[in-house]
Amino acid sequence: MARKQVALSLKQPWATLLAHGVKTIEVRRWSTPRRGPVLIHAARHPDPRPEVWKRVPAHLREETLRSGGIVGRGEIIDCVRYGSRELFAAQAEHHLNDPDWFNAPALYGFVFVNLQVLPFRPYSGWMRFFEVEEE
Numbered sequence: 001m002a003r004k005q006v007a008l009s010l011k012q013p014w015a016t017l018l019a020h021g022v023k024t025i026e027v028r029r030w031s032t033p034r035r036g037p038v039l040i041h042a043a044r045h046p047d048p049r050p051e052v053w054k055r056v057p058a059h060l061r062e063e064t065l066r067s068g069g070i071v072g073r074g075e076i077i078d079c080v081r082y083g084s085r086e087l088f089a090a091q092a093e094h095h096l097n098d099p100d101w102f103n104a105p106a107l108y109g110f111v112f113v114n115l116q117v118l119p120f121r122p123y124s125g126w127m128r129f130f131e132v133e134e135e
Contacts, residue, residue, distance in 0.1 A: 003133075003134045004131040004132065004133055004134070005038075005039050005131070005132050006034070006036075006038050006039065006129050006130070006131060006132070007038060007040070007041045007070065007123075007125070007129065007130055007131075007132045008039070008040065008041060008110075008128075008129055008130075009042075009043045009127065009130070010026060010040065010041065010043060011042075011043045011045060011046050011047040012042050012046040012047065012064045012066070012067055013046070013047065013052060013055070013056045013060070013064040014026070014047060014052075015040050015041065015042035015043070015064075015072070016042065016056070016060055016063045016064045016066075016071060016072075017055065017056065017060070017096065018072065018074070018112065018115065019071045019072025019073075019074075019115060019117045019118070020060060020063075020115070020117060021115040022055075022060070022096070023094065023095055023096045024094050024095075024112050024113070024115065025080070025091060025094040025095035025109040025110065025111050025112065026095070026109070026110045026112065027082075027095045027097050027107050027108070027109050027110075028107070028108050028109075028110065029103065029107060029108070030108060030128075031079050031081065032076070032079050032108070032110060032129070034076055034129060035075075035076050035077060035078075036075055036076065037073060037074075037075050038073065038075070038076055038112075038129070039070050039072070039073050039118075039132055040070065040071055040072040040073060040074060040115075041069065041070055041071070041125045041130075041132075042066055042067045042068065042070075042071045043068070043125050044067050044068040044125070045067070046064075046067065051098065055096050063117075066120045068122055068123070068124070068125070069120050069122040069123045070118060070120070070121040070123050071118060071120055072115060072116055072117045072118050073115075073116050073118055074112040074114055074115040074116065075112065075113050076110050076112055077111050077112070078110075078111040079108055079109065080108065080109040080111060081106055081107075081108055082102065082106060082107045082108065082109060083105065083106045084102075085099055085100075085102040088101075088107060089102070091109065094109075094111075095109055
């Protein structure tokens with residue numbers, strides 16, 4: 001019987017930036033009690049904001065073109081609540097979001113460690129966490 005893992009889908013370039021450890025916190029509008037290993041999935045549709053793409057180092061640009069599949073993995077060790085723009089801005093170097101993107105009443109940061117790039121594996125994604133069958 002195939003073992004299943006859990007994945008989280010992110011738009012590009014965020015998925016590549018997380019897999020490479022350039023960012024270590026993924027920001028969402030919802031909290032999670034989940035801790036432990038998570039695969040990083042690159043969604044089919046990229047983030048359209050030009051200011052986001054300015055955050056991508058030149059050596060990672062080609063990898064951000066991969067979409068619709070697994071690109072890495074990491075472990076979630078915490079979920080931080082940002083209840084103010086100031087708290088959100090204080091960790092901007094970890095999540096790479098512009099402080100002006102803060103959305104009241106709160107945003108949540110999934111704190112990742114042990115980030116690792118994996119060979120690209122096409123896989124359909126889903127919003128929130130979803131299960132992935134091992135190869």
